[in-house]
Amino acid sequence: RDTDPGGADDKQRQLDDVRLDLTGTELTTDQGVRIDHTDDALTVGERGPTLLEDFHAREKITHFDHERIPERVVHARGAGAYGVFQPYDDWLAEYTVAEFLTNPAVRTPTFVRFSTVAGSRGSADTVRDVRGFATKFYTRQGNYDLVGNNMPVFFIQDGIKFPDFVHAVKPEPHNEIPQAQSAHDTFWDFVSLQPESLHMIMWLMSDRALPRSYRMMQGFGVHTFRLVNAEGRGTFVKFHWKPVLGVHSLVWDECQKIGGKDPDYNRRDLWEAIETGQFPEYELGVQLVPESDEFAFDFDLLDSTKIIPEEQVPVRPVGRMTLNRNPDNFFAETEQVAFHTANVVPGIDFTNDPLLQARNFSYLDTQLIRLGGPNFPQIPVNRPVAPVTNNQRDGYHQSFIHKGRTSYFKNSLGGGCPALAAPGAEVFSHYQEKVEGHKIRKRSESFKDFYSQATLFWNSMTEPEKKHIVAAFRFELGHVDHKHVRQAVVDQLNHVDHNLAVMVANGVGVNPPEREVTPNHGRSSPALSQITMSLGG
Numbered sequence: 135r136d137t138d139p140g141g142a143d144d145k146q147r148q149l150d151d152v153r154l155d156l157t158g159t160e161l162t163t164d165q166g167v168r169i170d171h172t173d174d175a176l177t178v179g180e181r182g183p184t185l186l187e188d189f190h191a192r193e194k195i196t197h198f199d200h201e202r203i204p205e206r207v208v209h210a211r212g213a214g215a216y217g218v219f220q221p222y223d224d225w226l227a228e229y230t231v232a233e234f235l236t237n238p239a240v241r242t243p244t245f246v247r248f249s250t251v252a253g254s255r256g257s258a259d260t261v262r263d264v265r266g267f268a269t270k271f272y273t274r275q276g277n278y279d280l281v282g283n284n285m286p287v288f289f290i291q292d293g294i295k296f297p298d299f300v301h302a303v304k305p306e307p308h309n310e311i312p313q314a315q316s317a318h319d320t321f322w323d324f325v326s327l328q329p330e331s332l333h334m335i336m337w338l339m340s341d342r343a344l345p346r347s348y349r350m351m352q353g354f355g356v357h358t359f360r361l362v363n364a365e366g367r368g369t370f371v372k373f374h375w376k377p378v379l380g381v382h383s384l385v386w387d388e389c390q391k392i393g394g395k396d397p398d399y400n401r402r403d404l405w406e407a408i409e410t411g412q413f414p415e416y417e418l419g420v421q422l423v424p425e426s427d428e429f430a431f432d433f434d435l436l437d438s439t440k441i442i443p444e445e446q447v448p449v450r451p452v453g454r455m456t457l458n459r460n461p462d463n464f465f466a467e468t469e470q471v472a473f474h475t476a477n478v479v480p481g482i483d484f485t486n487d488p489l490l491q492a493r494n495f496s497y498l499d500t501q502l503i504r505l506g507g508p509n510f511p512q513i514p515v516n517r518p519v520a521p522v523t524n525n526q527r528d529g530y531h532q533s534f535i536h537k538g539r540t541s542y543f544k545n546s547l548g549g550g551c552p553a554l555a556a557p558g559a560e561v562f563s564h565y566q567e568k569v570e571g572h573k574i575r576k577r578s579e580s581f582k583d584f585y586s587q588a589t590l591f592w593n594s595m596t597e598p599e600k601k602h603i604v605a606a607f608r609f610e611l612g613h614v615d616h617k618h619v620r621q622a623v624v625d626q627l628n629h630v631d632h633n634l635a636v637m638v639a640n641g642v643g644v645n646p647p648e649r650e651v652t653p654n655h656g657r658s659s660p661a662l663s664q665i666t667m668s669l670g671g
């Protein structure tokens with residue numbers, strides 16, 4: 135490659151000729167000047183003013199003054215680890231050209247960051263919240279990021295609502311209370327006015343929101359993505375991580391006590407497991423749906439508030455990831471890692487899920503400010519193992535030393551510009567989906583059943599799990615000052631399950647709904663046997 139990170143080669147050789155016999159353990163300035171005194175600034179006399187010419191003191195303090203970068207606007211608190219992913223066999227090659235998913239001889243390095251969503255960087259681990267499960271695969275075809283959560287659905291259907299949603303979830307703006315929990319008026323006001331959030335709310339009030347360990351947590355890509363095979367044929371796909379240790383949660387009482395005694399509980403557990411060689415493992419699985427079955431479901435595959443029930447489309451195992459190394463430096467690696475849903479490789483593509491489309495804009499945009507300009511892909515944790523050769527130049531924190539006199543395409547002078555991939559070479563080419571329509575702001579009618587899957591979730595719970603959910607609603611909603619908000623949420627829950635609504639109402643001081651409403655639950659089941667048959671599941 136002609137873009138050599140750090141420009142190490144020639145310059146280094148030249149410098150090695152004059153290398154001093156230093157051990158590298160002595161204190162120096164950033165310019166490599168050795169220092170033997172760092173406790174006292176340079177002053178005029180023993181009790182006089184500090185001198186501006188004390189470059190060591192100025193550099194030391196200046197660097198410190200600039201140590202902080204903005205925390206992530208969401209998912210600010212996290213813990214990361216390196217690992218490796220390896221497919222079990224090549225069965226998925228029928229559906230995708232992504233080598234890291236289909237070549238069992240290839241071990242792909244990964245970096246995973248687990249996170250909470252709402253709290254700030256210093257908040258506690260054991261709060262009731264969604265957990266992020268973001269994986270960077272450093273594949274030979276480029277970096278692929280699977281930026282998922284530990285719950286398979288999301289609060290909203292279209293990313294244009296994300297700023298409203300996050301403003302409602304985060305601590306309230308006048309007093310920055312409460313930190314990292316959903317027990318507040320703005321959050322529940324949002325929920326009561328946006329019934330599309332109800333399915334996710336059921337997950338959030340369940341024990342899934344209190345993972346005992348990051349090693350015992352599922353991960354989901356949430357959206358329907360698309361796999362593309364060598365013939366250019368697309369297949370819809372949902373990605374699943376299943377922890378080999380099984381899924382385990384804390385109970386609320388434990389969370390509150392642990393939160394006081396060890397706010398780093400999940401972070402510490404991950405670190406210690408890896409340090410002691412008990413490497414966390416997760417199986418990657420996929421649910422596949424042929425394009426011909428796009429409309430075979432009673433929900434829309436592009437709606438991120440819906441799961442594809444596993445009874446209808448089974449999860450088929452693809453491979454396994456083992457997390458086997460802790461980062462050396464939290465800031466350099468875990469804080470500076472930058473995941474992006476649009477980081478895809480040949481064989482994986484997007485769908486028109488409006489939540490995904492917004493994410494494909496948002497991550498790069500936020501990282502440009504969080505990581506200080508356009509060159510953050512050069513930070514070691516973000517750098518692909520695949521060669522990077524292009525005409526992108528300059529900018530803050532540029533550490534490639536680009537050689538040659540040209541940096542434009544096309545050119546006839548040579549000298550540094552990469553050539554286009556040769557015909558027939560494997561490249562990323564966007565899936566050729568046919569789209570047509572009028573420009574409108576209107577949600578599809580196929581997105582408008584907000585309750586069926588929330589009910590499905592509730593009905594799938596055991597009695598102890600149901601009790602935990604009711605207790606969670608009572609605790610969280612019980613902290614809401616505005617009675618009309620509590621009432622509105624209970625009225626929404628009546629669309630999910632009448633008994634649930636009554637039990638919650640009785641715990642939060644509002645009127646229980648009198649009658650069961652008949653939500654839109656009884657819609658006919660699709661011809662799903664065809665789907666499983668056509669994919670051999």
Ligand code: HEM
Nearest residue numbers: 206209247266267268282283288293296356492493496500
């Ligand atoms: C961060 C997941 C929806 C914007 C994250 C992270 C995860 C995640 C795991 C943390 C990444 C890390 O560890 O560094 C999800 C999932 C979503 C979703 C699963 C829905 C299915 C959205 C939407 C938007 C958004 C709709 C915006 C329109 C962001 C931003 C960050 C973030 C700005 C901070 C990224 C950074 O500073 O590097 N998300 N998110 N997310 N998400 Fe999302």
